[in-house]
Amino acid sequence: MxxxxxxxxxxxxxxxxxxxxxxxxxxxxxxxxxxxxxxxxxxxxxxxxxxxxxxxxxxxxxxxxSREQLVDIEKQSVITKDNVNISIDGIVFCKVEDAKEATYNVVDFKNAIANLAMTTLRSEIGSMELDDTLSNRETLNIKLQTELGSAAANWGIKVTRVEISDIEVPDEIQKAMNMQMEAEREKRAIETKAKADKEAVIRKAEGFRQEEFLKAEAIERMADAKKYEQEKLAQGQQEAMKLINEAMSQNEKAAEFLLAKDRIVAFKALAESNSKDKMIIPYEVSQLIGSTSVLGDAFFKGMSNGNTNNAS
Incomplete structure (x- = not known):
């Protein structure tokens, strides 16, 4: 013991x-x-x-x-610059950079950040109209991050980013916005159609102008070609006449040869014709008829002269 x-x-x-x-x-x-x-x-x-x-x-x-933490911004009612009452909430992402300041400079840094975010959000939304609030959410996030970051730096906290998660608009405002968006879509559709019609008219007029220009150019080229053809034809005929004149000056029977050649061509065309009212007479017979007609004219002329003398 x-x-x-x-x-x-x-x-x-x-x-x-x-x-x-x-x-x-x-x-x-x-x-x-x-x-x-x-x-x-x-x-x-x-x-x-x-x-x-x-x-x-x-x-x-x-x-x-020291890890990144989330601080919820509770949903709250905020009035915009154009007097529209909306409900909004969000999330703040932050992390502790100085544990001493986060402990001794603020009682509860999460609660402080949440309340500061709500106050800053009311101030920012109050200076913006509804359309800007809905369309410039990214700008609103940056403004909130800047304001919260400068205040949280005194508490040893770094605000990494701020996200507005939801914005609720009253039903009547939502309906009016839907009607406005529908009217805007119709307006854009009408403007787009008008612009397309205008482009079509311009393109059509341009095409017609190009077509007329090409037609005029084609007519001009055809006229030039025809003129060139006529000039060459006249030049050929002139050369042919020169050759004929030279041949006739050298040979007296050259003209008779050409006339005989033309008669042969004419008689051939007449013979090949399908017309029934035609008569082909040899050249010698035609000459004889021609001589007879000349003698007849002379005979009747002489007789008429004799009668005149007897009457006198």
């Missing part, structure tokens, strides 16, 4: 030492940040890895994460 009482004190000391050592050893995960206070005052920040602190004297005030 005496032996057991003697061992109690060493065993208690050993147990106390183990507990102290266990409390002094701190293993911090890679993405966490531990804020350590010594006797109630900020001492240091523990990053990921193995650390040893002094139990009882040192105390871990808060455990933060």
């Amino acid at each position: 005496i032996l057991n009482e003697a061992l109690i004190l060493p065993l208690a000391f050993i147990v106390f030492a183990v507990i102290i050592i266990a409390k002094g050893v701190t293993i911090v995960p890679q993405s966490d940040l531990y804020v350590v206070e010594r006797l109630g005052k900020f001492d240091k920040i523990l990053h990921g890895g193995f650390h040893v602190i002094i139990p009882i004297i040192d105390n871990i005030r808060i455990k933060l994460t």
Whole structure:
């Protein structure tokens, strides 16, 4: 019994030492940040890895994460510049850059960012009209990020981006917007059709003008070709006349040869004709008839002259 009482004190000391050592050893995960206070005052920040602190004297005030965090902007009613009441909400993405400032400069940085985002959102929406709010959502996101980033920097927080997730418009405004969009579509369709018709008329007129130009050019070329043909034909006839004159000057019977040749061609055409009212007379007979007619005319003329003399 005496032996057991003697061992109690060493065993208690050993147990106390183990507990102290266990409390002094701190293993911090890679993405966490531990804020350590010594006797109630900020001492240091523990990053990921193995650390040893002094139990009882040192105390871990808060455990933060260095990963990106999401802060919801609760849905709220906001009035635009043109007095339209809309409901809007969003999300803020942020991360802790300075664990000391995030701990001591603000009570709850997430709640502070959410409230600041709501206030900033009301201010920005109040300076914009409804159409700008709906169409320039990206611009609104950038403005919110700039405003929140400058304020959150004092808390050791970096705002990486802001996203407006939803904008709800009253039903009557939604119907009016749908009617306006439908009218705008019809207007664009009419303008597009008018523009297409105008282009078609212009292209048609251009095609007609090109066609008339080509026709005029073709007529001009045909006239030039015909003129050239007539000039060459006249030139050929002139050369032929010169040759005929030279032949006739050298041979007296050249003219008779040409006349005989033309008679043969004429008689051949007459003979090949299908007309029934025709009579082919040899050249000698025609000459005889011609001579007889001449003698007859002379005879009757002489008789008429004799009668005239007797009467006188």
